Amino acid sequence: xxxxxxxxxxxxxxxxxxxxxxxxxxDLIERDGTRALSMRAVAAExxxxxxxxxxxxxxxxxxxxxxxxxxxxxxxxxxxPAEHWTDxxxxxxxxxxxxxxxxxxxxxxxxxxxxxxxxxxxxxESAFAIAHDAGFDAPTAVRITRALMAYTLxxxxxxxxxxxxxxxxxxxxxxARELDPTRFPNVLAAGDELARSDPEGDFEFGLDLLLxxxxxxxxQVT
Amino acid sequence: xxxxxxxxxxxxxxxxxxxxxxxxxxDLIERDGTRALSMRAVAAExxxxxxxxxxxxxxxxxxxxxxxxxxxxxxxxxxxPAEHWTDxxxxxxxxxxxxxxxxxxxxxxxxxxxxxxxxxxxxxESAFAIAHDAGFDAPTAVRITRALMAYTLxxxxxxxxxxxxxxxxxxxxxxARELDPTRFPNVLAAGDELARSDPEGDFEFGLDLLLxxxxxxxxQVT
DNA sequence: GGGCGGTTACGTACGATGTACGTCCGGCGT
DNA sequence: ACGCCGGACGTACATCGTACGTAACCGCCC
Numbered sequence: 186x187x188x189x190x191x192x193x194x195x196x197x198x199x200x201x202x203x204x205x206x207x208x209x210x211x212d213l214i215e216r217d218g219t220r221a222l223s224m225r226a227v228a229a230e231x232x233x234x235x236x237x238x239x240x241x242x243x244x245x246x247x248x249x250x251x252x253x254x255x256x257x258x259x260x261x262x263x264x265x266p267a268e269h270w271t272d273x274x275x276x277x278x279x280x281x282x283x284x285x286x287x288x289x290x291x292x293x294x295x296x297x298x299x300x301x302x303x304x305x306x307x308x309x310e311s312a313f314a315i316a317h318d319a320g321f322d323a324p325t326a327v328r329i330t331r332a333l334m335a336y337t338l339x340x341x342x343x344x345x346x347x348x349x350x351x352x353x354x355x356x357x358x359x360x361a362r363e364l365d366p367t368r369f370p371n372v373l374a375a376g377d378e379l380a381r382s383d384p385e386g387d388f389e390f391g392l393d394l395l396l397x398x399x400x401x402x403x404x405q406v407t
Numbered sequence: 408x409x410x411x412x413x414x415x416x417x418x419x420x421x422x423x424x425x426x427x428x429x430x431x432x433x434d435l436i437e438r439d440g441t442r443a444l445s446m447r448a449v450a451a452e453x454x455x456x457x458x459x460x461x462x463x464x465x466x467x468x469x470x471x472x473x474x475x476x477x478x479x480x481x482x483x484x485x486x487x488p489a490e491h492w493t494d495x496x497x498x499x500x501x502x503x504x505x506x507x508x509x510x511x512x513x514x515x516x517x518x519x520x521x522x523x524x525x526x527x528x529x530x531x532e533s534a535f536a537i538a539h540d541a542g543f544d545a546p547t548a549v550r551i552t553r554a555l556m557a558y559t560l561x562x563x564x565x566x567x568x569x570x571x572x573x574x575x576x577x578x579x580x581x582x583a584r585e586l587d588p589t590r591f592p593n594v595l596a597a598g599d600e601l602a603r604s605d606p607e608g609d610f611e612f613g614l615d616l617l618l619x620x621x622x623x624x625x626x627q628v629t
Numbered sequence: 630g631g632g633c634g635g636t637t638a639c640g641t642a643c644g645a646t647g648t649a650c651g652t653c654c655g656g657c658g659t
Numbered sequence: 660a661c662g663c664c665g666g667a668c669g670t671a672c673a674t675c676g677t678a679c680g681t682a683a684c685c686g687c688c689c
Contacts, residue, residue: 201667223646234668236648241666245647296564297519306591309601313593323600331565332558332613339561342518343553369528371535378545379531391554395613398620423638445675456639458677463637467676 201233203241207251214252214290224248253295260284262311270319271396277311278337278392282385285341293345296338308334320404329399336395344384351382423455425463429473436474436512446470475517482506484533492541493618499533500559500614504607507563515567518560530556542626551621558617566606573604 199205209230214222224245228235242248260280264273285292309330316326366373421427431452436444446467450457464470482502486495507514534555538548588595 224648225646236650236669237667239648293519297515306586306594310591310594313597313601317593317596323597324603327597327600327603328609328612331562331609332616335561335565335610335613336554336558336617337561338564339557339559340553342560342564343557364528369532371539372528372532374539375535375545375549378549379535381546381549387550387553388557390550391557391617394554394620394624395558395617398616402616446677447675458640458679459638461677 201231201237201241203251204255205231206238206241207248207255210248210252211255211288211291214294215288219290219294249294249298252291253298256284256288256291256295257307259288260307262307264311264315266318270315271400273315273318274312274333274396275392277308277315278333278388281308281337282341282388285344289345289348292341296342296345305334319400321402322405325402325405329402332399333395336391340384340388340391344388347382347384423453423459423463425473427453428460428463429470429477432470432474433477433510433513436516437510441512441516471516471520474513475520478506478510478513478517479529481510482529484529486533486537488540492537493622495537495540496534496555496618497614499530499537500555500610503530503559504563504610507566511567511570514563518564518567527556541622543624544627547624547627551624554621555617558613562606562610562613566610569604569606 206227209227210222213226213230217226224238225235227248228238238248242251260283262277262280264276266273268276312330312333313326316329317323319326321329364373372379428449431449432444435448435452439448446460447457449470450460460470464473482505484499484502486498488495490498531552534552535548538551539545541548543551586595594601
């Protein structure tokens, strides 16, 4: 069926590679959703037999892990050390948000599978460097980094869930449901204010609060 | 094989119910992990044929949804309105953390499947009531609520990932890996400080920062 | 009491999925 | 020249979710 590569005849098949497998998985996830990711689908995407994938990826879990790593590896974490540290932290968070915007479906993989490992290490390194340059001692810098990451991760998780729900019920969130006014007086009072969707604004609001509070913390005695 | 309930013979089978199905799923998840949850396993847990479950649950996704709802429904969200609003918010966040501690594996289901819907509504209602009582106008209260929920969710997500990684590599996080000192100078400098695991302390640290910052915000003109 | 319709438990069966295993082939070292 | 080894492939199987048809049981009306 499929011919092999021979020296004389240039083949359009560019040799299977772990990177190509991962990349195909990323494309497939972004196009058809995570639910549609199967080894067979990835193989079809590459025009390859299913079992050939296992020469480059031990199993599906590892493939997911590879997807997560690939996505975070694409983040631009470089910042200007001359800027105020809060601006550097903001830039870091926004870099995360940018790739979350570029790879929305893969990002949920990242959130659920790989808060740890080499993935988190890249972000942790950058964040920790910033906190350290800001003058905090190591224990405080660790806590600061963790708080900022928690907030950033959580905001992303919320936005992802919100987006998923929005395209499942294109009309407002509360149009379909009947809310018991005695159990939910405040959300009903808030009304369409809760339905308003401004993920970036919401994110920046909380980020400003958090960064402001951190910046007001006492520094290490030097 | 299995006899039916007849009026004369009292059977130990207490009638299949959606609630019993969901409860069995919760137990199974907490005992054997989310990976082990299958319709067949749930049926076996209840001593029931597989297809009988579908009389009470339309499909597996709905069962997961039921699990999430069950877990959040068990949260004690009652607070003392007389307390300072920041303490009420703290109590709310701690209530979430408590059920996260009681149902660690189910909580990841909640995080990934149900940030929205009735689940979130209960927390949103309580949180929004607190923010409203604190004197903020509706738009600000919404943003405050979202920021606090983002932080809480993110912290929980991080802790879950951390816990999972810790029991996969019982020895330290960095013992196994070789870290490139040129790429990760700061995390290496931090050393075992990063390996320290104090989820509650970390969580309270960030929560205090966030709540303090929010409390310093200007209130609605009344 | 005796059908009887609706509800619920059940068994069978099918398509899809992850992957273990054996085979085969092309290029490279000797 | 020849063996060998890594990678591509096909087959096969266990397991999954669930569509469908069947049968047992309930309460009800005559």
